[in-house]
Structure formats: C-alpha cells, structure tokens
Amino acid sequence: MSSNNESIGKTLGVVVGLCLVCAIVVSIASVQLRPMQQASKAKDIQSNILTVAGFKDVKDVFATFEANVESKVINLETGEFVDIDANSFDFEKTKFDQKRSVKLAKAEDKAGVQRMTNNSPVYFTRDAQGQLETIILPIQGYGLWGIMYGFLALEADGETIKSINFYKHNETPGLGGEIQNPRWNALWNGKSLPIDVVKGGANGEHKVDGLSGATLTSNGVDNTVDFWTSDKAFGPFLAKVRKGALN
Template identity: 45%
Template structure:
C-alpha cells in the first residue's frame, strides 16, 4: 500500500512539474513573440488598407514604406464628422465598442454591431503630388456567424468605390467566405455608394445585378445572409450613424 502511495505521489509530482514547465514556456513564448505579433497585425492592416486603395501593385513588397509615404491616418468624432486629436495607432475599435464610456448603443442597428465607438480612424491616401485620391473607411457588421471586419475605399468624391476588402470573418468556406474571392471583389470598383439625393443606394442583389446599374453588385452565390450583411454594413457605416457626417462635411474637398 505504501509503495502504491509513493508511486502515486511521484506521478502527481511529475505531472505538476511538467505543467509548471509548460506554463513557463508558454508565458515566455507569449512575451518574446508579442512584439512580432503586433508587427504582423499592423502589417496585415496596412496591406488591407493599401488593397482598398488599389495600391498593392504600386507597393510591391514595400508595404510599410508605401503606407508610411502615402497614407495619413486621422481620428474623427463620428457624431460630428470632425477631426479630433488622438493616436490612430492606439485606437482599437473592438475594445472601444465594449467600453460603455467610449461607445454608444446603436439605435438603428442594421449592421448588428450592438455598440459603436464614439470615434474612428479614417485613412487619407495621397498620390505622389500629395493630393488625396482615396479615403479608406474601416467597417464592421454581422455576417452569418459573427462580425465581419473590413475596409471600403472611396475615391476623393466620397462616392465612387475603389474596393471593398474584408480582412477578418468567420463565414462558411466556399459560401460566405467568398467575400474574400478576387472575382467578387472585382465587381466593386466604379460602383456608386450614393444616389443623386445623397442617400446610400448601394445594394447587393440576389440573382445578379442588372447590367449598367451603378448602385448594384451581384450577391454571393448561396450566401444570402452574408450578402445581406455586407449591404446592411455599408448602409450603416455610410449613413448618419456611421461616417455620414464626415462624408457630408468633406464632399467638397479633402485635405
């Protein structure tokens, strides 16, 4: 009996030591890799923003250099549409949306986000002459399974689409995940987000958009809810509760 107790005690002790060593290794790895993870996350964000501005071919392998040269990140107050002081690198929309002090309950929540940060970051993309040619706006809204995060790139008229790019989603592979398909993304450039009255008019059409309809894009085949989520997300973020005030103030010219 004593031998069994001794054997059991050694086994428990061994397992305990192994657990401690593994925990220490995981903690050490997390600390050592944190800077690299942050850098990789930033690089992915910069890549998506350049893609939304249709500048990936220009950037080539120099994503960071091209971004730093041509892209200006600015904080805005969403309610007023005015620029505000703040560090865009420290801004975290997901964190803000969870903080009641930094966000608000959405009244007409067609995007399904529940709460919206008081502030946002917009990306002004300049050409070589220093003139703003594209504005990239971060967007977030519900798909079939969860929130989908992305960017919409608009020309300086703040109406004509350059690109709609999704960067983070949990949609079904082969269906809702087709938001990442280059063929579907290629349908967006040149479309108009607003009609002549200034109302958000873009729509994602099940069965296919009519030829020549500048406000319509084909829906994703077999992914009705995801397609509807994209449309609702754009209507929300380009409307009064999203970037609407900022767009209204800057249609006459960006600087």
C-alpha cells in the same frame, strides 16, 4: 511491492512540477511573442488597406504604407479629426469601453455591431500633387456566421466606390467566403453610394450583384455598407469630404 519512487506523493510532485515548468514556459513565450503578434496584426491591417486602395504587388508593406497612407482618427458624430494616434486605436477594445462607446438600439443596429465607438480611424491616400485620392473606411458587420471585418475605399468625391475588401470573417469558403474574392470585389469599382447588393442582374451605379448561393452573407454586406455610410457612422465625415474639406 511499490518502490519509493512510485509513491503517490512523488508522482503528484512530478506532475505538479512538470505543470509548473510548462506554465512558466508558455507564459514567457506568450509575453515574448506578443510584440511580434501585434506587429504581424498591424502589418496585416496595413496590407489590407493598401490592397483596397489599389496598391499592387507590394513588397515592403510597412514602408509603402508609411510613404503613401495618412492615418487619422475622427469623431463619428461631428466628422472632425481628433487628436488620437490612429495606429494605436483598437476598435474592439474601444467598442467595449463604456466611456468611449454607446450601445445601439436594435432598430438602429443594421450591421449587428451591438456597440458603436465615438471615434474611428480613417485612412487617405493623395496623388503626387497632394490632392486627395482615396478615402479608406474600416467597416464591420454581421454576415451569416459572424462579424465580417473589412475596408471600403471611396474616391475623393466621397461617393464613388473604388473597392471593398473583407479580411476577417467566418463565412463559408466558396459561399459567403467569396466576399474576399477579388473578382467579386472588382464589381464594386465605379459604383456609387448609396448602394444595394441585389440578387442577380444588378444594373445601374447604385446596385451590385450579390454572391450566388450566399444571399444571407450578401445581405450582411449590404447592411454593413448601409450602416457605416449612414449618419450613425461615417455619414457626417463623408458630408464634409463631399464639400471638399479634405482636398
């Protein structure tokens, strides 16, 4: 004979009660941890910007970023600065906001981003004399398995490449994942826009070797850089930089 404690009502009561308690604990933890998650995401982005700009062995990411990197938001169509805080600019949210982005036609969507924001953050570093040193552009585009997120750093001439760095992607480790390998990233140093990622034997300032065994990812990087340096993205801004507008 079952005791009263084993009745269906009591068992269900305990299950529902436990679920409620767990749901409350998880919700509170999620809300409480959100600022920490956001801070850690911001630190990660800052750390990647510092890396692509050439800072090495950074101990205090936040302080180094604050002291050395200027963050601005530009209107991509005009290339002009707009009065928006770059640190709170969320590209992904903006991308899906119909008022602040446009849908790209397939033929013009070389990087596979689908939608394009009207504005974008850009970052700069200056030398001790205040002269423009590095321009850092956030870029993103489809590789083999998904969107690859990265930064392209250019010299003050707006043409010479300093470095490229991908910090988030779904490419296969050891194959496409080598887009994160500092040795491959270093091949970009001193090359010049426009650039082609080619399969082996790249020579000349406008060509860089693709990753062996990862031609599809390499093609994705090629398309991504082409797209973001084109008139659909940072082209108008880079035209201003090349005329010395930021010096």
